[in-house]
Amino acid sequence: MFHCIPLWRCNRHVETIDKRHCSLLYVPDEIYRYGRSLEELLLDANQLRDLPKPFFQLIKLRKLGLSDNEIQRLPPEIANFMQLVELDVSRNDIMEIPDTISYCKALQVADFSGNPLQRLPESFPELRNLTCLSINDISLQALPENIGNLANLVSLELRENMLTYLPESLSKLQKLEELDLGNNELYNLPETIGHLVSLKDLWLDGNQLADIPADVGSMKSLVCLDVSENKLEYLPEELGGLLQLSDLLVSQNNIEALPESIGKLGRLSILKVDQNRLMHLPEGIGNCESLTELVLTENQLQSLPRSIGKLKKLSNFNCDRNQLTSLPKEIGGCSSLNVFCVRENRLTRIPSEISQATELHVFDVSGNRLAHLPLSLTSLKLKALWLSENQSQPLLTFQTDQDPNTGEKVLTCVLLPQQPCEPDPKVADNLARFGGLTSLNDVVEEEWDEHTAKRTSAIHFLEDGEDDDEEDQGTLQRRATPHPGELKTMKKAAENLRNDMNAAKALDSNKNEVNNGVTTSVSDPYLFQPPKYFYLSFSVASSSRTIPNPSPAPHHPRQALRPTFDPWLTPG
Known part of the structure; x- marks a missing residue:
């Protein structure tokens, strides 16, 4: 017996199909029934290898998700998707983007990351409506010289590629707000990079940069600048012109001094200069009144400027593994200080004014040369006070004693006076x-x-x-x-x-x-x-x-023939 199926059920109007994480080996045939109405198709995280020809008859598609599959080829028929706005084919095995991609004139968001691509087609910059382009981790060696034709780009991600230079036309991207060039092989930046006046976030970490062009000071909208893990020896004074800058990350470089103009960065909130060669901090650092996090670990600092006490909003201060012999009494002016770490320095005393930092909860002074602690610490509500790496609990029992030199009352415990670190x-x-x-x-x-x-x-x-x-x-x-x-x-x-x-x-x-x-x-x-x-x-x-x-490890090429001493492992 045959049953009549109503016509309205045969032509069901479906706009969205979500088949993510369904272990699909092929595109289900049922999808093709909705070719006249389907606008959003999500097939991410499956095991698809091929896209059959009927697939490209879904010409109404506006959003297509094919990420995390095993697709090896993007056929030329992709040109049929003339209404496509969002395309995600990241983390597949696609080796080439067809030139016909340029027919997808409506494309605004595209992600080709994580594919074994080595180049972009010459026609790619014809996608004039692109606003967000992600091509991370594709072994890209060069950008098209006319990349500047993508005039509407707002976000450009090029992380983890093999780029050695940037085309001059990149400076034409006047609407660009986010540019990620981290983990490439860039040795220099174009002098015209300062023309990117709308740029807010610039990531240049993990490259081979030896300097930053002075023109970077023209990026008046810049909020985040990451140049960590490069070969920088200095920062330009023009950096002080970045009045909107909130995050400045310059870790793991060879910087010996910060520019005096850093004091002009009134909105700077996070400053990370760890693993450099800083000998001192400029007095102007105290003018960075919005600073909440300051990381100075593994430098060669012997003292801190008195102006550091002006940082009323500073909550996290880390100056581990330097050569500090004293702390300025003005440090107590950091009234919002929550975490204070100065482990493995050469401190012999802590100023009693530290107790003025009433928000202090974590105090780490292990690996120094302290004989006692100021009695004023008892007024703080500390949750952890570290005096040794071998300390079994965050807080200890203290006794009061008398400083033989000054006669003032001090705190002492079984871990004081501190001893030099044991040699490796x-x-x-x-x-x-x-x-x-x-x-x-x-x-x-x-x-x-x-x-x-x-x-x-x-x-x-x-x-x-x-x-x-x-x-x-x-x-x-x-x-x-x-x-x-x-x-x-x-x-x-x-x-x-x-x-x-x-x-x-x-x-x-x-x-x-x-x-x-x-x-x-x-x-x-x-x-x-x-x-x-x-x-x-x-x-x-x-x-x-x-x-x-055991027997000695193979000699490291950076080590001299005769032994060198790690200053953090030897006394004095």
Whole structure:
């Protein structure tokens, strides 16, 4: 028996079909039934490999999503999609964009990222209505010389390609607001880049740039500038003309000084200058009144300007691994400070004015040379106070004591005074293998006795009748408590090494064997080779551990023949 199907059900009006994440191996035939009305087709995240010819009869399509499939070819018939506004074919296996793409005159948003493309067709700039173009990670080596014809572009993403230069016509994109050129191979920027007067976000991170053209100061609308991971040695003074700039990221360069004009950036909120070569900060930094985050990690700063106390909105300050010997008392003026990190510097005291930063919750001063902390810290509502990397809990129990120099009351605890950081076993091994043996006595007696023996501390309370001079220093004293097994091992190793050196000097250069099985060279003591495995014993918190130190790793090409010392791993 046959049933009559109403005509209205045969010609169902469907405008949108969403078949994302359906594990499709091919385009379902049912889709073609709606060719007269279908405007939005989403087939993302499937396993499609081919687009059959009937697919290109869906001429009413305005939005087409084909990302995250296995499509290997974009047929010339794509020219049929003359009403297409949005096209996403990212993360497929498409090796070429057909020239006929230029017939898609209505196209405004296109994403070709993550395909094995190496070039764009010459006809591509004919897509004059394009506003957003993403061609990230496609091994693109060059842009079309007439890329400037895409006059309506607002966003252009070219991240993770192989671009070595930018065509001059790029400066014609007067409407461009976002330009992402990160992780390419750019060595310089066109002098005319400042003509992009509408640009708000410019990402240039991960390139080979040695300088930034002064014309960048003409980008009056720029809000975010990222030039991190380049080879910059300076920033132009014209940078101070970017009055709308909010984010300035210049991490991992070779910058030795910030321009004085940085103080003109009144709207600057985030400044990251970590992993550079900064020797000082300009006084003008205090005029960046909107600054909320300042990252100065891994530079060569020895001091901070007093003007830093003007940063009333600063909430996150990180100056780890520098060479700071003191902090300005004006630091307490940073009334919004929430996180304050100055670990691994050379600080001997913390100014009591730090307590004026009433919003401070995280205070990290580990790896310094502090003997005590200011009593005023007790007025803060700290959630974490770090004095050591080995600290087991964020907050400790403190006692009050008296500063022997000033007589003022201070805070102290079991982790104070701080001790220099322990040397890396690899550094110690390199010292033994390369140059350290010329002054073996100094290495053993000075470094080991004075440094290693101070790794753990014990609290000693003075008893009645002890020297009055000691009482003047307060009732709480700390003395180094070396681990007996550690000293015994060190002494034995030192004696063996000394004997080896003496024996080596007495032997002929062709006879290098010594009585403990260690081979040395008479002609050059720096070629001394230690045993394949060297066991370093040390104590932490009254417990002894033994760690095997394997044979040395292959020499890094940047390392000198003789050992270099990491200033963060050696005392003083």
